[in-house]
C-alpha cells in the first residue's frame with residue numbers, strides 16, 4: 001500500500017475546457033479521502049487522472065514514491081469502482097472478479113482463494129456463477145467492490161459508486177465501504193456530490209468548486225470552520241444561513257441589514273468598507289425568551305421530521321432576502337405566522353468577506 | 362414491456378399492409394411458386410412442350426459432378442467473401458471508433474462502395490486486375506507474380522472474392538461501428554485498469570460484446586455471397602475460366618438462359634431457396650435466444 005500525492009496538478013481537455021486549476025495535496029497511506037463538490041466541478045477528472053484514464057496537463061501525480069503521469073492504467077496498481085459499476089456483462093461474477101488477476105498471471109489456486117475470500121466478505125458466495133444481468137443493483141455494487149479488492153491494489157478509486165442505489169441501500173453500502181476500507185487499510189480516494197456521504201466516509205475531505213480545491217481538512221474541521229462561503233453553504237444540511245450586515249461602529253458587534261438587530265459578536269477582522277456576511281447554521285440557532293433574543297424570525301413554513309423540525313422564515317424587519325432556516329426540537333410546536341426569538345453562541349457565528357467569499361479570521 | 366397499437370376496425374390496418382403484401386406476392390411468392398412448379402417439369406429448349414417428371418430434375422442435379430463442384434466452389438467463395446469483408450470491416454470500424462477528427466469524412470468514404478452497383482464494382486476490379494492494362498496486375502507482375510484471371514482459375518476466384526467483399530465491407534462497417542459505439546466506454550476503461558492491454562481488451566471485452574452483431578452479419582454476408590453476387594461474376598469472369606468461378610447463382614443463369622435447361626435451372630433455384638430459408642430460420646432462432654446479455 002502507498003500514499004498518493006498531487007503536485008500542482010492541472011487539467012485542460014483537448015476542447016479547451018479547463019477542468020482542474022491546480023491541486024496540491026498529499027494523501028497518506030491508508031487514508032480515506034473524499035472529494036466532494038457539485039456536479040461538473042472536476043471531481044471525476046481528478047480521479048480519472050489518478051487512474052490513468054485522462055492525461056495530466058501539468059503537474060505531477062505520485063503513487064507511493066513514483067511519478068505515474070506517464071504510466072498506463074494497468075501499471076499503476078490501482079483499482080476503480082465506477083458509477084455504473086462497469087461489470088463485464090458476458091462474464092460470470094467469478095470471472096468478473098478474476099479478470100484482473102488473470103491478466104496479471106496470478107496462479108489459479110491463488111485466484112480461487114482470493115475470489116472466494118472477497119465473495120465471503122461481500123456475501124456473494126451463492127452468486128459466483130451468475131451474470132451481472134441477473135443481479136440486483138446492490139449485488140452488482142458488491143461485485144464491483146469485489147473486483148477491486150481481489151486485486152489487493154495500492155489504492156482504491158471510487159467514482160460516485162452509490163449514486164445508482166436507492167436511499168436505504170445507499171446508507172447500508174456506505175457503512176460497508178467504510179468498514180471494508182478500515183479492515184483492509186487501503187488508501188482510498190472517493191468522489192461524491194453528496195455531502196452526507198462525504199462527511200460520514202472521509203478521514204479527510206477535499207471540497208471542490210469549479211476545478212479548485214476550496215478547502216482540505218477533516219469533516220469536522222470543515223464543518224466548524226468553513227474556509228469560504230462556498231464550503232459553508234455546501235457542507236451541512238440544511239445549508240448554513242447567510243445574512244449580510246456591517247461591522248458595528250464601535251467594533252464590538254455585527255449589525256445586520258435592515259433592522260434585523262445586532263449580534264453581540266464581532267468579526268476577528270474587518271474588511272474594507274465594513275461589509276460582512278454572517279453565517280449561522282440552522283442547528284445553532286436556539287429559541288429563547290424575547291429578552292435574550294439576538295434575532296427574531298417570522299415563521300413561514302414548518303417541516304416536521306419527527307425528532308426535530310425545520311422552520312423556514314424571514315428575519316423580522318430584515319429587509320428582502322433575509323431567509324432563515326432554524327432546526328428546532330421536534331417536540332416544540334411552531335406554526336406559520338409565529339415569531340421565534342433566537343440566540344446563537346458566539347463560537348457558532350461565522351464571518352465572511354462578501355467580496356472574495358473568504359472566511360474572516 | 363411491449364407496446365401494442367390496437368386498431369378498432371380491420372379496414373385501416375389491411376390498407377396499411379396491403380402494398381407490402383402485394384409487392385411480396387408479385388415479386389417473391391409468385392416467382393418462387395413458378396420456380397417450384399417448373400423444377401418438376403421437363404421442357405424442350407423452345408418452351409413448346411413440357412412434361413411432368415416429379416423429382417427427376419433434382420436427382421439429375423445431385424448426380425451431376427459439375428453441379429456438386431459448383432456447390433463446393435460456392436462454399437469456398439462465400440466463406441472467403443464473408444471472412445474477408447467481415448475482417449476488414451471490423452478492423453476499419455475499430456479504427457474509426459478511435460478517430461475523433463475527420464470522423465465523418467472517414468465514415469462517408471468507407472460507406473461509399475455500398476452505393477456502387479454490383480456490376481460496376483465487378484468492372485472496376487476487372488480493369489484494375491486486367492492482365493494487359495490493369496494497374497494491380499502490373500504491380501503484381503513487378504513482384505514476380507504473373508496474374509492472369511483469364512487463364513488461371515485461382516486468380517479468377519480471388520478476383521471475384523475481392524470484388525464481392527469490397528462491396529460488402531461498407532455494410533458490415535456500419536453495423537460494426539454502431540455495435541462498437543454501443544459498448545460503454547467504462548467497460549473498456551475497467552479492463553484497462555484490470556491490466557488488459559489494448560489487444561487483449563479487444564478480444565476479451567469488445568469482441569464478445571460485439572458477437573451478436575458479428576453473427577448477424579455473418580449470416581447476412583453468406584446470404585449476400587450466395588445470391589447477390591451474380592452481377593459481379595457476370596461482369597468479371599462470366600463464370601470462367603473452365604467454370605472455376607461458376608458459383609450456384611451463376612449456374613442457375615447459365616444453365617437456364619444459356620443452356621436452356623429450364624427445369625434443371627428451376628431445380629437449382631429451389632435448392633438455393635432452401636439454403637436461404639434455412640439460414641434465415643437459423644439466424645432468427647439464434648438471435649431470439651442469444652441477443653441480450
Ligand SMILES: Nc1ncnc2c1ncn2[C@@H]1O[C@H](COP(=O)(O)OP(=O)(O)O)[C@@H](O)[C@H]1O
Pocket residue numbers: 013014015017018019037038039040041042043044045046
Ligand atoms: N472528455 C471531456 N472532454 C471535455 N470536457 C470534459 C470531458 N470530461 C469532462 N469535461 C468537463 O470537465 C468539467 C469537469 O467534469 P467532471 O470531472 O466530469 O465533473 P464532476 O465529476 O465533478 O461532475 C466539466 O465542465 C465537464 O464538462
Ligand SMILES: [Mg+2]
Pocket residue numbers: 043044045
Ligand atoms: Mg463525475
